[in-house]
Amino acid sequence: MEIKIRTIVALLITFMTTAILTAPRPAMAADAAAIDRESRAVLQELYQTTPLAKTLEKKAKAVLVFPGILKAGFIIGAQGGNGALFENNKIVAYYNIAAASYGLQAGAQEFGYAMFLMTDSARASIDKSGGWEIGVGPSIVVVDAGVAKSLTTTTAKDDVYAFIFSQKGLMAGLGIQGSKITRINP
Numbered sequence: 001m002e003i004k005i006r007t008i009v010a011l012l013i014t015f016m017t018t019a020i021l022t023a024p025r026p027a028m029a030a031d032a033a034a035i036d037r038e039s040r041a042v043l044q045e046l047y048q049t050t051p052l053a054k055t056l057e058k059k060a061k062a063v064l065v066f067p068g069i070l071k072a073g074f075i076i077g078a079q080g081g082n083g084a085l086f087e088n089n090k091i092v093a094y095y096n097i098a099a100a101s102y103g104l105q106a107g108a109q110e111f112g113y114a115m116f117l118m119t120d121s122a123r124a125s126i127d128k129s130g131g132w133e134i135g136v137g138p139s140i141v142v143v144d145a146g147v148a149k150s151l152t153t154t155t156a157k158d159d160v161y162a163f164i165f166s167q168k169g170l171m172a173g174l175g176i177q178g179s180k181i182t183r184i185n186p
Helices: 002-022 032-049 051-059 120-125 145-150
Strands: 062-087 090-117 132-134 140-142 160-184
Touching: 032 051, 032 062, 032 090, 032 160, 051 090, 062 160
Parallel strands: 140 160
Antiparallel strands: 062 090, 090 160, 132 160
């Protein structure tokens, strides 16, 4: 009996994850002006609070910014938000990020997320295959206080550097997560 319950739970999780990651997102899309305004504001805030981000921006091929990702969950969780892609300080496209997770987790939070795409291949990977699945594409380094102390533009050799910032709320957990980034037209 226990094996059947585990199988049912595993199938349910697989179905929900697939549904969340592949569902169309037009209802979530904000208007372009709002995404522009919010993306520019949080990017400037990141540059002021984290000088390394401004340094990386000078060498990056592009910067993908999600100003407000909402995440909530209790055992099964989901997150999503809209953002903008900057090239040479100009917005060239808009994207949606969606994720599903499963594990020991509970809570809700909002946070900003910026990815500095350092190589041409990292930039090109965003629009391949109808969306970019984090963990499948280029190598990503999440920049925390420890990494920030030793990272310079000379030592920055990875494809993508990611910053998580402006966290509000409380989310605790340990689990498995998959994210997908898809181009949108707000």
